Amino acid sequence: MQAKKRYLLVFVSCAFLAYCYFGGYRLKSEDSNSEIHLLPDFVDVDALRTGSAVRRKERPNSESTNECRMDTCFDFSRCHKEFRVYVYSPDESLVPSHSYQKLLNVLEESRYYTSDPTQACLFVLSLDTLDRDRLSTDYVRNLQSRIQRLPFWNNGLNHVIFNLYSGTWPDYAENGLDFDPGMAILAKASVSVNNLRPGFDISIPLFHKKHPEKGGEPGFVISNNFPLNKNYLLAFKGKRYVHGIGSDTRNALFHLHNERDIVMVTTCRHGKSWKDMKDERCDEDNKEYER
Structure with a gap:
């Protein structure tokens, strides 16, 4: 009989401890969820739950x-x-x-x-x-x-x-x-x-050293109505990087060049070793660039 009482007491104690643990965790979670609704809208709630949240309003280092x-x-x-x-x-x-x-x-x-x-x-x-x-x-x-x-x-x-x-x-x-x-x-x-x-x-655009500080006379923009009375629709003149950053873009510009209203000319002639890295089109491009 005494053994049954001891087993019953142990069971009740374990049940009570389990209730306190899981019940307290649930209350804590509910309190956390209620506090989340009070947080400002710039907080990432998902990141907050995982412990990786950073308040965006704080200035970064x-x-x-x-x-x-x-x-x-x-x-x-x-x-x-x-x-x-x-x-x-x-x-x-x-x-x-x-x-x-x-x-x-x-x-x-x-x-x-x-x-x-x-x-x-x-x-x-x-x-x-x-x-x-x-x-x-x-x-x-x-x-x-x-x-x-x-x-x-x-x-x-x-x-x-x-x-x-x-x-x-x-x-x-x-x-x-x-x-x-x-x-x-x-x-x-x-x-x-x-x-x-x-x-x-x-x-911002990559403007040339000779780009004017100020452009046109006062009222020029208003008086020059569309369509613009200009000879060229598009123009670019600059270096062509045979390899490295920007090479893919500038190497393709010659496809747009029509020598009339679209003028896209590049030169390979820059750097100390450009001749060692030049491709089959460099000589032609250099001549067009100078022209």
Whole structure:
């Protein structure tokens, strides 16, 4: 009889412990689910359950700036009054390239420019970042340390960095800026969809050094109605990379070239060893390019 009582007591105790464990877990889960409904809408609930959630409203560190978006890497409070652009004072020891100086001139002469950094929504470097090819005469050295010394840098928050060329021949890697842009917006030419941060970075044309600072006379756009009275529908003149990044695209341009309203000419003549890597069409392309 005593043995039966002991077995009954053990059974009841085990049942009670099981109820406390599973019942408490269920209550905890219900409390968690009820709290999830109170979370802001930018939290990934599925990721939260798996323990891998990161609140997107928290600004990412320098190692995760490739995930930057306007809601994580931009301070809108600086822009609530007016949209103003501040250009840093020039570095007396550095002379920007002619192309970058034209860009700065347009910004400083625009109605959005401000000389007061406390009123600025956007910040633009006076340091020339257009050409980050180490072989270029316009390449600015020690740019990382120079940028870090800027008084309002703040890891690139609300900054815009302009870039046309990155990396060095023959690779021309897109990440070849040789400095950390941080949370700055990149206005970049020839950027691939794999590296463009949607809704944050800006894809810009690769404009020539001879591109005019200002185009046309006042009223030209309004007076020149469609169809445009121009000789050419499409034109491109530039280097053709026989191999490496961009080679597939530029190697195919000759298919579009008709010598009339579509002029697409390329040259293989660049770099020190272009003759060693030239293909069967390089000589013909070079002649057309010069013509």
